[in-house]
Amino acid sequence: MLESIDLLKIFIFALMGGYATFLANKAIAVYHDGLRPIMPEFMNGNMSRKELAGVSFAISIGFITGFALPISIATGIIVIHIILLTADFIGVSIANTKVSVAIGAIYGGSITLVLDAVIKSFEYLPVNFLDALSAVGMPVIYAFVAFPAVTVAYQFGVRKGVYTLIASLAGQIAIEAINPILIVGEEVSLSPQGIALLVGMTFLLTYAAKDKSVGIDIENSVFEDNIQRIKGNAKYLIPMGALLAVAANYQWIAGEPIAGSLLGQDKLVSAAIVAIVQALAFMPLIVTTSMISGVYGTNGWCDWLLGAGYLAPNPIVAAGAGAALMGVEVKSLGGIGRTLHRFPALKESGDNIRTAMTGILEIALLVGGVYAANDIWEGVGMFAVVSLYILNEIAGRPVMKMAAAPLGAIIVGIAANIAAILGLITVA
Amino acid sequence: MEEKIKVAIGGQLVKKEIKELIESESNNSIEAEIFTDMDASMKVNLGTHDFYLGSCQSGAGGALAMAYAIIGREKCATIANAISKPTPESVQTLVKNGVKAFGFTNDRHELAVKAFVKAILS
Numbered sequence: 001m002l003e004s005i006d007l008l009k010i011f012i013f014a015l016m017g018g019y020a021t022f023l024a025n026k027a028i029a030v031y032h033d034g035l036r037p038i039m040p041e042f043m044n045g046n047m048s049r050k051e052l053a054g055v056s057f058a059i060s061i062g063f064i065t066g067f068a069l070p071i072s073i074a075t076g077i078i079v080i081h082i083i084l085l086t087a088d089f090i091g092v093s094i095a096n097t098k099v100s101v102a103i104g105a106i107y108g109g110s111i112t113l114v115l116d117a118v119i120k121s122f123e124y125l126p127v128n129f130l131d132a133l134s135a136v137g138m139p140v141i142y143a144f145v146a147f148p149a150v151t152v153a154y155q156f157g158v159r160k161g162v163y164t165l166i167a168s169l170a171g172q173i174a175i176e177a178i179n180p181i182l183i184v185g186e187e188v189s190l191s192p193q194g195i196a197l198l199v200g201m202t203f204l205l206t207y208a209a210k211d212k213s214v215g216i217d218i219e220n221s222v223f224e225d226n227i228q229r230i231k232g233n234a235k236y237l238i239p240m241g242a243l244l245a246v247a248a249n250y251q252w253i254a255g256e257p258i259a260g261s262l263l264g265q266d267k268l269v270s271a272a273i274v275a276i277v278q279a280l281a282f283m284p285l286i287v288t289t290s291m292i293s294g295v296y297g298t299n300g301w302c303d304w305l306l307g308a309g310y311l312a313p314n315p316i317v318a319a320g321a322g323a324a325l326m327g328v329e330v331k332s333l334g335g336i337g338r339t340l341h342r343f344p345a346l347k348e349s350g351d352n353i354r355t356a357m358t359g360i361l362e363i364a365l366l367v368g369g370v371y372a373a374n375d376i377w378e379g380v381g382m383f384a385v386v387s388l389y390i391l392n393e394i395a396g397r398p399v400m401k402m403a404a405a406p407l408g409a410i411i412v413g414i415a416a417n418i419a420a421i422l423g424l425i426t427v428a
Numbered sequence: 429m430e431e432k433i434k435v436a437i438g439g440q441l442v443k444k445e446i447k448e449l450i451e452s453e454s455n456n457s458i459e460a461e462i463f464t465d466m467d468a469s470m471k472v473n474l475g476t477h478d479f480y481l482g483s484c485q486s487g488a489g490g491a492l493a494m495a496y497a498i499i500g501r502e503k504c505a506t507i508a509n510a511i512s513k514p515t516p517e518s519v520q521t522l523v524k525n526g527v528k529a530f531g532f533t534n535d536r537h538e539l540a541v542k543a544f545v546k547a548i549l550s
Contacts, residue, residue, distance in 0.1 A: 032486065033489025059488055216467050285484075400535055
C-alpha cells in the first residue's frame with residue numbers, strides 16, 4: 001500500500017491547506033462566503049476570535065460532512081470545501097500565524113491520505129461498492145446541460161425557458177448527429193453538451209441584456225477602502241490562484257459536485273465549462289462580499305481558476321493561468337462591482353443560475369443515489385434510499401437536500417457489507 | 429385601514445419560492461417583492477420596505493452580505509442554517525429587538541418563511 005502513496009499530491013495539498021490557512025489567518029481571504037461579511041467585525045474588534053471561530057465552525061461543518069464528504073467519496077474527486085473551509089476555521093481560530101499555518105498544512109496533506117485510504121479500503125470489503133457508488137454522479141453528467149433553460153424560465157418566464165430548452169436540445173442532437181467532423185484531415189468530436197450549454201447561455205445573456213432596469217445608487221466610497229485593501233493584498237492572493245490551478249490540472253479537486261462527477265468520468269472539457277460558468281454565477285457574490293469586507297475569496301470567483309487548470313496542458317501552464325486569472329479578478333474588482341450594481345438583471349441572472357444549478361443537482365443526485373443504491377443491493381437499495389430521503393425531508397433536512405441520496409447510497413453500501421458478513425446475502 | 433407590511437426579498441437562492449410562500453402563508457396580507465440583494469437592502473434602509481429576507485446555502489453569505497453592509501449587522505440575523513431551526517417565537521423576539529433582515533438556507537426556506545410570517549402576523 002505504501003508504494004501507492006503519491007508524495008507530490010500530499011505536498012500540493014499540504015501547501016494548499018497551509019497557504020489558505022495563512023490567507024484566513026491574516027484576513028486576506030476566506031473561502032466561506034458567509035464568513036467574509038463577518039470578518040470586519042473581528043478586524044474592528046467588535047467580535048472576539050473565539051466568537052469568530054464559533055461562527056466559522058457552525059456555518060462550515062454542515063458543508064463538509066453533509067455535502068463535500070459524501071460527494072467526494074462517491075466521485076473520487078476531492079470537493080474543495082473539505083480543504084478550504086477547514087483552512088478558514090484553522091486560520092481564524094488560532095492567533096499565532098506559524099502554528100495555524102503548520103496545522104493547516106498538516107491537515108491538507110493528511111486529509112488526502114485519509115480519503116485515498118478510505119477509497120482504497122473498499123477493495124477489502126466483502127461487497128466492494130465503489131464502482132456502484134460512482135453511478136451517483138451519472139445523471140448529473142447529462143442533466144447539468146439544462147441549467148441555462150431552467151434559469152431563463154425562472155427569471156423570464158416558462159415560455160422563454162421552453163424556447164431555450166428546445167434550442168439547447170437541438171444544438172446537442174445536431175452535434176451528436178454530425179460527430180465526428182473532419183478538420184484539416186483530422187477527425188474531431190465536438191462536445192454535444194458544450195454546444196447545448198453555449199446555445200443556452202447565449203439565450204440567457206440575450207434575455208438578461210434586454211432587461212434595462214437600474215439599481216438604486218449607493219455611494220461607492222463606502223467600498224473604496226475595502227477594494228484598496230484587497231488590491232494591496234494581490235501579491236498574496238495570486239499564488240493561491242496558481243496552487244488551485246495546479247491541483248486542478250492533476251484532476252485532484254473540484255469546486256462542486258457537477259465538475260466532480262464529470263472529472264470522475266474523465267470529461268475534462270465539460271468539467272472546465274461547468275467550472276467557468278460557475279464563476280459567472282458566483283462572481284456577483286464574491287465581488288459584493290469582498291467589497292463590503294475588504295477580505296477576498298480564497299478560490300476567487302469560484303472555479304474558473306480550476307477550469308483553467310483542467311484545460312491547461314501541464315502544471316506549469318496551469319500555475320501561470322491560475323495566477324493570471326486571480327490577478328485579473330483583483331484588478332477588475334471595483335469596475336465589476338459598479339457594473340453589477342448598474343445592471344441588476346445581470347446580477348439577478350447570476351443568482352438564478354445558482355438556484356437552477358441547485359435544483360438540478362438536487363434531482364440528479366437523488367436519481368443517482370437511488371440508482372447507485374439499487375446497484376449495490378437490488379430492491380433493498382431503492383427502498384432504503386427513497387425512505388431515508390423522505391425521512392430527511394420530514395426531519396427538516398439535517399443533511400443537505402442534495403447530499404441526502406448520495407449519503408443514503410453509502411449507508412446502503414455499509415449495510416450490504418454487514419449483511420454479507422452476517423451471511424444474510426451471498427456475495428457474487 | 430392599516431398599511432400592508434412590505435418585504436424586500438434579496439439574498440441569492442429560491443427568491444420566487446420565498447415570495448410565493450410569503451403571500452400564501454399570509455393570505456396576501458404581507459406584500460413581497462424580489463430585488464437584488466443590494467437594492468433590497470437599500471429599500472429597507474430608505475423605509476419603502478419593512479423587512480429584508482434572503483437565502484443562500486449557508487444562510488449568511490449570499491443571504492445577508494449586503495444587508496450587513498447597508499442595513500447594519502446588528503439589524504441582521506440568520507434564523508435557519510444546517511444546524512439551527514427557527515420558531516415563530518424566536519423570530520418575534522428578534523423583530524422586537526429591532527432586527528430588520530433575516531437570512532436562512534435554501535434547504536430550510538419553508539421553515540424560515542413560515543416562522544417569519546407567523547411572527548409578523550401574531
